[in-house]
Amino acid sequence: MISLGQQCARITAGRATARQAASWTRLLCAFLLATPCAGVRAAPPTEYEVKAAFIHNIAKFVEWPVALPASGRARLCLLGDDPSGGTFDVLQGKQVDKANWEVVKVDAGSSLKACRVLFIAASERADLGRILAGMADSPVLTVGDTAGYAERGVMVNFYPEGSRVRFEINRAAAARARLVISSQLLRLARLVDETGGGR
Numbered sequence: 653m654i655s656l657g658q659q660c661a662r663i664t665a666g667r668a669t670a671r672q673a674a675s676w677t678r679l680l681c682a683f684l685l686a687t688p689c690a691g692v693r694a695a696p697p698t699e700y701e702v703k704a705a706f707i708h709n710i711a712k713f714v715e716w717p718v719a720l721p722a723s724g725r726a727r728l729c730l731l732g733d734d735p736s737g738g739t740f741d742v743l744q745g746k747q748v749d750k751a752n753w754e755v756v757k758v759d760a761g762s763s764l765k766a767c768r769v770l771f772i773a774a775s776e777r778a779d780l781g782r783i784l785a786g787m788a789d790s791p792v793l794t795v796g797d798t799a800g801y802a803e804r805g806v807m808v809n810f811y812p813e814g815s816r817v818r819f820e821i822n823r824a825a826a827a828r829a830r831l832v833i834s835s836q837l838l839r840l841a842r843l844v845d846e847t848g849g850g851r
Contacts, residue, residue, distance in 0.1 A: 700736035702817050703810055704743055707795060710808060710819070711748050711769060713837035716791050717830040720768070726751040727766060729758045731783070732773030735797070740771070765790040772806060774798040780806070789828045802844040807831070809844075820844045 697705070707728065720726060726748055730740060734757065743753040751768075760783060764770055770792050776783060777798060784794070784805045796802075797810040802822045807829070809820050820842040826833050 698739065699817065700739035701742065703736070703797065704740050706810065706817065706819060707740075707769060707771070708743055708746065708748060708753070710795075710837060711793070713834035714793055714826075715832040715834075716768070716793075718791050720751045724751050725754040726768040728753050728755045728769045728771065729762070729764065729767035730755065730771050730773070731758050731760065731762075731764070732775040735773055765792060767792050769793045769795060772796045772798075772801070780804055787829075789830070791829050791831060793829075793831060794825070803846055805846060808841075811842075818842065822846065 711726070728740065728743060730736075734740070741755055744755045746753050758764065758767070758770075760776075760779065764783070764787060770787075772780065772783060772794060774797070780801065781804065787794070793808065794806045795808045795810075796806045799811065802809040802820045802825075805822060805825045807822050807826045809822075811818050811820060819840075821833060821838060822844050823833065823838070824846060
């Protein structure tokens with residue numbers, strides 16, 4: 653059986669240098685090891701536990717142009733059919749910088765601009781253009797895990813590579829929303845533009 657540490661290393665190894673991979677592995681594993689489920693089972697994290705950990709850590713490498721609301725809550729909004737089966741709830745109340753995650757289910761009629769991070773499920777593929785247009789370049793980090801989402805304007809998109817979870821970043825989409833993504837994070841991602849190209 654693959655240990656948690658081995659799984660973390662497999663997830664985070666790849667394009668990064670040894671030093672970058674080690675740094676990112678420590679961040680990811682520190683979060684995974686802090687989750688209640690990690691301490692009571694030997695099984696490696698599930699796909700969506702890994703994605704939740706990535707969202708948590710990616711948020712630490714993004715600068716938003718607006719301050720958090722007075723509530724001190726960073727809203728992680730889930731739009732569409734939740735593919736995680738509720739796994740993203742593991743983030744509920746966890747501290748991220750000076751805030752705590754508030755995980756909420758939303759629909760297309762909600763005020764999506766109130767989200768700090770918006771996860772757009774595959775079920776919203778047909779409406780993705782309208783959803784992104786409605787965001788009007790608001791400072792909301794959009795995230796997905798559906799093929800083609802990054803090319804269509806989603807800022808961070810997870811994709812599989814064998815048994816590993818990788819992520820790609822659309823820098824132009826983030827720049828339009830006035831979000832600054834750390835160069836550290838960019839070096840770990842596959843960079844994608846809206847013409848379908850990538851690095």
